[in-house]
Amino acid sequence: MSNTPHTLPPLPYAENALDPVISARTIGIHYGKHHKTYVDNLNKLITDTELAGLTLQEIISKTASQANKAGIFNNAAQIWNHTFYWNSLSQEGGGEPPLILKQKIENSFGDLDSCKKELATAAMTQFGSGWAWLVMNGDKLEVTKTANAESPLSTGIKPLLVIDVWEHAYYLDYENRRVDYVNAVIEKLINWGFAEDNLG
Secondary structure: OOOOOOOOOOOOOOOOOOOOOOOHHHHHHHHHHHHHHHHHHHHHHHOOOOOOOOOHHHHHHHHOOOHHHHHHHHHHHHHHHHHHHHHOEOOOOOOOOOHHHHHHHHHHHOOHHHHHHHHHHHHHHOOOOEEEEEEEEOOEEEEEEEEOOOOHHHHOOEEEEEEEOOHHHOHHHHOOOHHHHHHHHHHHHEOHHHHHHOOO
16 A cells, blocks of 8 residues: 655646635635645654555545544545635636536526525534535535535535635635625636536
């Protein structure tokens, strides 16, 4: 089994690509410091253990709900969550979802506005740090939220896209106005194409 360390995945766009909704300064700190630190911490924690050489998803599933492995779980899950978050955003985001996803949204929520409203409500009502997710549960789309490093992966539900509501995701740009950040992300950056790709 290889001991190859985990690496920080490249951003899918330039650090300034999401300006003005999310500034290059925020991306630089969020990606370059927070996300990188999770990678560095995980590598230290799993070196020379039975988890070295496993994929992030394997590490997450093997350490979920294990108190003695909480540090490993938190760092592995945060690497995965952040990589998923960067891909959930696009400078060409917002607007209308692709047709197949739009039909699924309409079947599950009634219309796109109801889906966006549910996603925004989940993001704004997540107390403290966490995530708001659009997921596929069976053949139905749902919105859910998780705290800290948790994700739908731990419960076997398929994530389609996510909004990060940890304060470091928005505080430099929006201070305490989480609602403004969430609405701007949904209207201008949300990557519906990525969500459709994840339908499988």
